[in-house]
Structures are given as structure tokens and as C-alpha cells.
Amino acid sequence: MQIAGINANPLSTPEQGYTFQNDLATLKHVFHLPEINYSDISQQENLKAAINRWPLLAELAELNKRQ
């Protein structure tokens, strides 16, 4: 089967010689809040100006510093 230049079934030959062990432990994965660090910004004038322009940025920076 073919659709406008794209060909069907490149995967249709089953792979040989591999056995998958269905280990549910492999499905566990850890999620974390991204690592954010505001400690370096206080010396930088452009970042202070950015934070002062937008209350949302100021609020989140302040919260992060307190944590």
C-alpha cells in the first residue's frame, strides 16, 4: 500500500532473537520539579529590571528564594 510517496510497513518483519522481560519495575520513573536557582540574580541589573517589570516574575522569584 502506498500513500503519496510514503511507503507502508517498514516494520512489518518481526525482529528475531530478542525476548522482552515484562518487568513492571522498569515502568517506574521519577518526576521532579525542575531545578531552579535564583541565588545568582541579585547582582545583575538586567534581571532585577526584568523582575521589577512583571509582578508575576517578582512573586515567583521571591517564593523561590524563601524555599
Place this chain on the structure above:
Amino acid sequence: MTILGLQGVRGGVGTTSLTAALGWALQQLGETVLVVDASRDNLLRHFFNVDFSHEQGWARAMLEKGSWRACAWRYTHDLDLLPFGQLTQAQLQRWPETEHSLIEFAAALQMLKASGRYRWILLDLPAEHTLLTRSLISVTDNVLSIATPDANCHIRLHQQALPEGADVLVNGRALNSQLQDDIYQLWLQTQRNLLPIVIHRDEAVAEALAIKQPPGEYRADALASEEIITLANWCILHYGEEALHEGR
């Protein structure tokens, strides 16, 4: 052999476009690539000229006890596509049950990785952390969390968990936006896992979907296409097989 997941911090940050574009860029650089749609929206296929009326895909095949392998398409010699498939309303309404039947696809991906058939498997992941998304993320080697430097993503990066070890990639950066400039400068200084590459908002990327081609094929000279070639090189250096051996 690397399984790389791409997941938006939220919907609408251009994850599907980026997956199509990165797949194209990697094969331009001589890599073999399979791009996999892991989203119920089933949109990725449209970047690869698949007809709207063609409803097959791995998820639909698994639910209907068919062969998911038979649902793949060869786009170029080195670039294959596996669509999600168009689910029926009934399948979508029974989503928790439907989803449970799909998590074994994670094992199928591991099998495909072990076969060594592709150097890259790119997963276009939906933003929400469903059971299916989490199970697919668990078999990735790396995850790129895609964020636009706007107020919405800025809030989310302060409250929303990302997959462990995920790198944050800025996509859709607007020129001439004071707010985006401010947020981006702040991220540069405060985000520890920010990639040193930015993909700018580019009309060529929006047009690529309407043309039904990956952005880099449609407009190789567009700013975003050139930035995505840089991204592909960065991925080869940091996420590729050789990088793993060197412990990067």
C-alpha cells in the same frame, strides 16, 4: 540507539512540529530515525503526508488486536513514521480502560530499540502525565521538556514536575517581545537544565503542517530549520550512542 521523548510543558508549545522537524534533521545528518506519535491527537502523521482518512496507527492496532508493526510508514530511506491511529469515540470514552491496554507498547519500544534497527526513536508525547505517558517516559533514554518563554510556562516550571533528568528546550521564542526576553534571560540564569539552543517562532513551521511536510524539508533555509539542525547535532553529541559510551 537512543529513545528520545519530546514533551511540552503544556500543550501548544510546538512539540509535534519539533518532533517532525528533529526527525527530518537527524536523517539529514545521516542518522536512521523512527518518529512515533504517542498522542491521542494523532497529528504527527500530517507532517509526513499521510492522508487524513488513513486511520491506522499503533494504538488503534493494539486495541483491535492487529499488528502495530504494519502501521508504520517509510518516509525516506532513513526516516520512518509510526502514527498513533485515530481512536473511535467509544475507545476515547473508555480511556482509562483503553489506556491500560496500550502501556505494553513501552515494551514494544524497548524491543525495537534492542533490535538496533534505528539510531533514534523520537517520541511525540502529550503534555499530560497519564499512565500511558509515564510508562513511555520510563523507557526513554532522554526527555526534552519543551517550553515557550511566556508567563504560562514560567508558572508551570515553578509548580509542575518534569521527568527526572529532563532538559528544557526553548521553542517558539518570539522576536520583539519584552516579556519573552525578560523570561528567557531569567531562565538562562536560573534554570539548571536549560539547553543552550533556542528555536525561534517561525511562520515556516506553521506552514509546514499545511504543506504536510517536516519543516526542514519544506523550508531548509528557514531560521527555525537551521536552529533545528543545530539541535540535531547537539542531540547526537549529548544523547547519541557515542555520547553514552563516553558517559556524557
